[in-house]
Amino acid sequence: MRTRNKPWAKDRIESHPHYIVHEPESKKGLWAKEFNNTNPIHIEVGTGKGRFVIEMARANPDVNYIGVELSESVIVMALERLIEADLPNVKLLNINANDLTTIFDKGEVARVYLNFSDPWPKNRHEKRRLTFSSFLDLYKTVLPEEGEIHFKTDNQGLFEYSLQSFSAYGLLLTYLSLDLHKSGFEGNIMTEYEEKFSKKGQRIYRCEVRYPK
Numbered sequence: 001m002r003t004r005n006k007p008w009a010k011d012r013i014e015s016h017p018h019y020i021v022h023e024p025e026s027k028k029g030l031w032a033k034e035f036n037n038t039n040p041i042h043i044e045v046g047t048g049k050g051r052f053v054i055e056m057a058r059a060n061p062d063v064n065y066i067g068v069e070l071s072e073s074v075i076v077m078a079l080e081r082l083i084e085a086d087l088p089n090v091k092l093l094n095i096n097a098n099d100l101t102t103i104f105d106k107g108e109v110a111r112v113y114l115n116f117s118d119p120w121p122k123n124r125h126e127k128r129r130l131t132f133s134s135f136l137d138l139y140k141t142v143l144p145e146e147g148e149i150h151f152k153t154d155n156q157g158l159f160e161y162s163l164q165s166f167s168a169y170g171l172l173l174t175y176l177s178l179d180l181h182k183s184g185f186e187g188n189i190m191t192e193y194e195e196k197f198s199k200k201g202q203r204i205y206r207c208e209v210r211y212p213k
């Protein structure tokens with residue numbers, strides 16, 4: 001996501017620890033306490049401006065959502081949206097997905113969402129794709145047995161690559177749509193990128209996969 005550098009973002013983030021959790025490693029194994037309930041925790045990796053997690057949280061008050069985002073300048077926009085929404089079941093983490101296993105215990109995350117992940121089309125950047133095998137290792141470490149990943153994108157190349165990566169890893173495909181908006185799928189919450197690309201007439205690909213027992 002291209003955004004201008006925002007020098008004020010750091011201060012803004014630091015002044016809202018209730019929403020953008022500081023030192024999230026210290027919460028490992030304690031996320032239920034952080035949310036003050038034992039509801040399942042779903043994370044979106046690469047949450048961008050946060051529309052998906054916030055609207056999912058509004059629609060599903062019995063699920064806790066955590067948006068994980070690398071870029072300070074981007075997550076600060078999710079923070080503004082969250083302040084406005086004022087929901088108790090959303091937190092944001094300004095971290096790299098590489099650090100997920102230092103932040104969550106095994107089974108502490110009930111589901112992983114990947115929405116419009118950066119495609120990194122060059123072969124030499126394969127390891128940066130959030131559906132590369134090393135990331136599948138990390139998700140496996142924080143999910144329970146038979147944990148799920150829900151993935152959507154407008155990028156056909158990334159989608160095909162990801163299906164192959166999931167399959168090679170031994171994940172089970174439980175849902176597939178090659179044109180989500182014409183599929184009759186109910187309850188879809190659009191992300192910022194999804195709205196932008198679907199307005200341009202691009203189709204949206206979506207799948208759900210599950211780790212085997």
Ligand code: SAM
Nearest residue numbers: 001046047048069070096097115116191192193
């Ligand atoms: N999910 C949002 C949507 O659909 O509108 C944003 C999509 S944007 C193309 C991808 C986002 O993933 C960017 O904001 C980027 O900074 C973030 N991202 C990429 N790699 C990441 C990583 N390793 N850890 C955390 N966030 C990452």
